[in-house]
Amino acid sequence: MKEVKTPKKPLAYYYGIVLIVLIVFNLVVTPILMEHQVKETDYGTFMSMIEKKNIGEVEVKDNQIIFTDKDQKNI
Known part of the structure; x- marks a missing residue:
């Protein structure tokens, strides 16, 4: 079968x-x-965020500044 x-x-x-x-x-x-x-911003935006105390964490390298806002989102 x-x-x-x-x-x-x-x-x-x-x-x-x-x-x-x-x-x-x-x-x-x-x-x-x-x-x-990561989004690129100019130095003026970075300085205005410092004045408004809206910066969380900053990392300075040779020619770069990498920072986060208070919500810990990379800028």
Whole structure:
């Protein structure tokens, strides 16, 4: 007697699932990564934020000043 086998799912079905998972992953992770991106500001903006006491943490390198505001978001 011949054994009845269930039909295999086409490969395109699995590609579709992987594509959907990648899209959902990008929709979730990309905004999180973009939120923590460093933005360039001029020295005048930095000084006005110091005067308003709106600076959280400052790191001075050779020719860069990296700082955060009081909410600990990189500027």
